[in-house]
Amino acid sequence: MRSKEEANDYRYFPDPDLLPVIIDEDFKARIKAALPELPDAKKQRFKTDYSLDEESVTILTSSRQLADYFEAVLKTSGCEAKLCANWISGDLSAALNKAGLEIVDSPVSFDRLAGLLARISDNTISGKIAKQVFEELWQSTSTADEIIAEKGLKQITDTGAIEAIIDKIIADNPVRLSNIAAVKIKCSPSLSGRS
Numbered sequence: 001m002r003s004k005e006e007a008n009d010y011r012y013f014p015d016p017d018l019l020p021v022i023i024d025e026d027f028k029a030r031i032k033a034a035l036p037e038l039p040d041a042k043k044q045r046f047k048t049d050y051s052l053d054e055e056s057v058t059i060l061t062s063s064r065q066l067a068d069y070f071e072a073v074l075k076t077s078g079c080e081a082k083l084c085a086n087w088i089s090g091d092l093s094a095a096l097n098k099a100g101l102e103i104v105d106s107p108v109s110f111d112r113l114a115g116l117l118a119r120i121s122d123n124t125i126s127g128k129i130a131k132q133v134f135e136e137l138w139q140s141t142s143t144a145d146e147i148i149a150e151k152g153l154k155q156i157t158d159t160g161a162i163e164a165i166i167d168k169i170i171a172d173n174p175v176r177l178s179n180i181a182a183v184k185i186k187c188s189p190s191l192s193g194r195s
Contacts, residue, residue: 036064039061042061042067043061046060046061046067050074052081052085055089056082056085056089059088059089059093063102063103065102065104066088069088069103069106070084070085070088072111072114073110073113073117076111076114077114077115079118080121083120084117087117088113091131092113095134107137112137112143113137115143115144115145116133116137116144118144119133119144123155124154125154125155129155132153133151133153
């Protein structure tokens with residue numbers, strides 16, 4: 001069988017019943033303006049505007065809804081893009097996958113997640129405590145602030161307050177602390193003078 005090289009080899013011919021289609025530049029400009037941001041352009045923007053790595057960008061732009069959720073969390077929380085991306089592509093995505101849900105069905109709305117991330121960012125809670133708060137967010141309709149207050153999860157970062165607590169513990173337990181110190185001295189050869 002011989003190879004086909006030209007259109008006439010395929011028996012192509014113009015259909016006489018079709019009218020010519022003329023598309024003017026104004027029509028093309030209107031259509032282009034109505035299109036949403038395309039995935040490749042969004043990926044590039046996330047990389048340059050938010051300084052995110054390739055893996056995070058790929059996950060966040062895997063669907064339009066997920067990308068919109070990320071940008072809503074970022075705008076509402078005022079946190080760093082990396083923190084938002086890590087929570088969305090990590091903890092939230094894992095919970096969604098486990099429950100068999102899509103981002104549009106997430107029980108944790110963007111504003112509730114933004115509230116949690118804002119508390120991490122301002123050192124109200126640690127990352128470890130945030131995971132506990134996230135579990136509560138997933139199970140309830142409460143905000144992160146309500147959960148933190150209800151469960152007493154606010155961490156103390158004021159060194160003066162921490163020192164005051166330590167001083168109170170030492171003052172309330174002088175016998176126990178002296179016994180602990182004595183045990184340490186007996187157990188440690190270098191402290192007790194033995195070699």
